[in-house]
Amino acid sequence: MKKTMRRKFGVVVAGVIALAVVFAPYQSPQAQNRNSSSIIRDSEIESYFKEWSAPLLDAAQIPAGSVNVILVQSNELNAFVAGGANIFFYTGLIEKTDGPGELMGVFAHELGHIAGSHLISTRDAFERASYESILGAVIGLGAAVLSGNGGAATSIISGSQSIAQRKLLSHTRVNESSADQAALSYFESAKYNPSGLASFLGKLQDQELLPTSRQAEYVRTHPLTRDRINAVSNRAEKSPYFDKDFPASWEDQHTRMRAKLIGFISPGRVAWEYDDRDVSIPAQYARTIAAYRENRIEEAISGIDALIAVEKDNPYFHELKGQMLVDFSRLQEALSPYRKAIELKPQEALFRIAYAHALIESGDNEQNLNEAIEQLQRAEKRERRSGRVHRLLATAHGRLGQENLAKVHLAEEAVLQRRLPYAEQLAQAVLSNEPAQSATWVKARDLLDYIKTLKPIEN
Numbered sequence: 001m002k003k004t005m006r007r008k009f010g011v012v013v014a015g016v017i018a019l020a021v022v023f024a025p026y027q028s029p030q031a032q033n034r035n036s037s038s039i040i041r042d043s044e045i046e047s048y049f050k051e052w053s054a055p056l057l058d059a060a061q062i063p064a065g066s067v068n069v070i071l072v073q074s075n076e077l078n079a080f081v082a083g084g085a086n087i088f089f090y091t092g093l094i095e096k097t098d099g100p101g102e103l104m105g106v107f108a109h110e111l112g113h114i115a116g117s118h119l120i121s122t123r124d125a126f127e128r129a130s131y132e133s134i135l136g137a138v139i140g141l142g143a144a145v146l147s148g149n150g151g152a153a154t155s156i157i158s159g160s161q162s163i164a165q166r167k168l169l170s171h172t173r174v175n176e177s178s179a180d181q182a183a184l185s186y187f188e189s190a191k192y193n194p195s196g197l198a199s200f201l202g203k204l205q206d207q208e209l210l211p212t213s214r215q216a217e218y219v220r221t222h223p224l225t226r227d228r229i230n231a232v233s234n235r236a237e238k239s240p241y242f243d244k245d246f247p248a249s250w251e252d253q254h255t256r257m258r259a260k261l262i263g264f265i266s267p268g269r270v271a272w273e274y275d276d277r278d279v280s281i282p283a284q285y286a287r288t289i290a291a292y293r294e295n296r297i298e299e300a301i302s303g304i305d306a307l308i309a310v311e312k313d314n315p316y317f318h319e320l321k322g323q324m325l326v327d328f329s330r331l332q333e334a335l336s337p338y339r340k341a342i343e344l345k346p347q348e349a350l351f352r353i354a355y356a357h358a359l360i361e362s363g364d365n366e367q368n369l370n371e372a373i374e375q376l377q378r379a380e381k382r383e384r385r386s387g388r389v390h391r392l393l394a395t396a397h398g399r400l401g402q403e404n405l406a407k408v409h410l411a412e413e414a415v416l417q418r419r420l421p422y423a424e425q426l427a428q429a430v431l432s433n434e435p436a437q438s439a440t441w442v443k444a445r446d447l448l449d450y451i452k453t454l455k456p457i458e459n
Helices: 029-034 043-059 091-096 100-115 131-139 142-147 150-157 161-169 173-190 195-209 217-221 226-237 248-265 267-273 281-293 297-310 315-327 331-344 349-361 366-380 387-399 403-416 420-433 439-454
Strands: 038-040 068-073 079-081 086-090
Touching (some): 038 131, 043 315, 068 091, 068 131, 079 100, 086 091, 086 100, 086 131, 100 173, 100 248, 173 195, 173 226, 195 226, 248 281, 267 281, 281 297, 281 315, 297 315, 315 331, 349 366, 349 387, 387 403, 403 420, 403 439, 420 439
Parallel strands (some): 068 086
Antiparallel strands (some): 038 068, 079 086
């Protein structure tokens, strides 16, 4: 019997959901082999994107905070918009950029796609889904479901996810030109030097001569032609801001961003990328993270302490120390640097999530568990797509004996992951055991009502 989709995403994308990491603990090499693309959450890098992009969003007349930048751990050179105002940046692309101008060139181009509603057909499908679910859908079975494209479905059946992904993400040349021109307009309104977009496209110009199978994924989904490159370069050169430098602090932030990515993802490269004589903060940062990733405990702790001594009010250094200590099974010691990070940047939800995790794992202490719940509830207001928040809330409530609340949060996590039958089962169990009209009962009922809007219906 044929089925139709009420919101285009009634099919669960099972087995394709990527693992989210808060930049440490990191995936093992074995896990990376099983799943080559995974979501990375990193408060420092995300904050840089927010700072740099604010004038561009204003120029595009898009409210601040309404566009999400999501990092994907992958050597592939790619960036795309999916599931609404969500721009996915692959770490391979970030590492290949030479400064904030090139990164903002790509950002502004993708912003042009958002403003132009070039992918609006997939927005409702991910109204309440985790970033892992969106990525899983893009790189796996969900591409056929979301695109409503029979060709994409056929491609997946024949085993070619890459073709299906391109069918979902590919833009027409008209859309590409439109997004380029929008990006350049945003740069001019923001009084930014637009040469970064031109230089980034210039790096890719040889790709158009390669067979499609050997082209970077960005080029496959963003058609590149000599005319397009020339059009961008010509307009950029006419900008009154063509020779304007970006702030020195932004250049430093970009350097730290790359150092952090290399240290976490490719610790073995650090010695080659950063000479022993390089005592800059980014070089020390990369070496410290590499030591952490390679489990050189004393060297890692010594390195982060040295960085904190230089920049005692850097919240990201304190956060990293907390992460290290948790991973080194020194949980009680981790609480202090996490508290310091939150004190320095109280609006950062990822800090609160990591701190809550440390509180929960430091022992079944009722005071710690209640504090963890409070931290997570505050974090949830900013991280509505985070399955990790609900998993930790379920753990804390469960250890306090609050089983129905734990089940509600497990159901919330399952909805974000699009494991709808499991979510429905948990919510129904809460309704059966919880007094009617209690706050927990109402949460479970509302969740069931939402699940019904996502389930496939019969013709």
